[in-house]
Amino acid sequence: MHYWKIRKVSKDCFVSFNGKRYSYLFRYVGQELKVKKPYLPSDQKPQDVKLEACKQFILLIENFLVVLLLNLANFFFNF
Incomplete structure (x- = not known):
């Protein structure tokens, strides 16, 4: 909520x-x-929210790197 x-x-x-x-x-x-x-529910701490935000940020970076590598591979193999 x-x-x-x-x-x-x-x-x-x-x-x-x-x-x-x-x-x-x-x-x-x-x-x-x-x-x-x-x-925040009473059993959830602010640190848990920060940890979850960090995990989501890491997933975002991983997704960005995968897309970047796929585009680079596509560029070099189709060059």
């Missing part, structure tokens, strides 16, 4: 949420964003 908040992107490209500042794209300066914070 998540809860949503509306936040505005400041002139220095940051969005404030729950006492922290997050950078965002320049083209969104002055616009409002819908920001969500995950609801």
Whole structure:
């Protein structure tokens, strides 16, 4: 479960949420964003969420490398 908040992107490209500042794209300066914070069940720790995010990032990198290698192989074998 998540809860949503509306936040505005400041002139220095940051969005404030729950006492922290997050950078965002320049083209969104002055616009409002819908920001969500995950609801953690009582038995789940923030470290578990960070670990899961790291796992997802590693999968993203692996997928990128596979596509890159396939494109390189396709380029060299069809050259």
